[in-house]
Amino acid sequence: MPETRPLRADPALLAAVADYFKVLSETSRLQILTCLKSGPMNVMEIAEATGLGQANLSKHLKVLTQAGILSRQPKGTSAYYEIADPMIFEFCELACDRVSQRVQQQAESLQALRERATVF
The missing domain is CATH 1.20.5 (Single alpha-helices involved in coiled-coils or other helix-helix interfaces)
Known part of the structure; x- marks a missing residue:
């Protein structure tokens, strides 16, 4: 089991941790992560797997990418998303x-x- 370290009381660090949890507090984002567990997918594949509309999906993909949880790789006319970490x-x-x-x-x-x- 990995060694645990106490949380530091640095307000900036705690704010960043809170923001990270906020990103993960959305069910749709967890659905996206679950479907990407098997490997990279483009927006249409993710939409089909999750049942999310394209506009809603794009919003969540942007949030996950900005948080560093996903990476986006352009390939031809599509972009493929994959787990960054x-x-x-x-x-x-x-x-x-x-x-x-x-x-x-x-x-x-x-x-x-x-x-x-x-x-x-």
């Missing part, structure tokens, strides 16, 4: 695992409450 998937898997654990714990707590309620 594969570490994003480890980060997302860690977050998904934590959320899944929390949901499971909440479900177990709710089930225990239901079982106690039926006793009375």
Whole structure:
């Protein structure tokens, strides 16, 4: 397991971290990242895979590219997007695992409450 370092209290650094989380806080952007996990795709391929409209998709691709999460490679008349830093998937898997654990714990707590309620 990688060594963890405490967050530094530098407000500029914390603001940059908050901005990074904001980029990842949009479901459509997570959909885009998921479909790019298999490799580079052009806008039409991403639109087909995600069901997002082209204008909406372009907006999200721009945000992800500006954040350094995606890179854009022009090829002929198309542009292909790909993951710039594969570490994003480890980060997302860690977050998904934590959320899944929390949901499971909440479900177990709710089930225990239901079982106690039926006793009375």
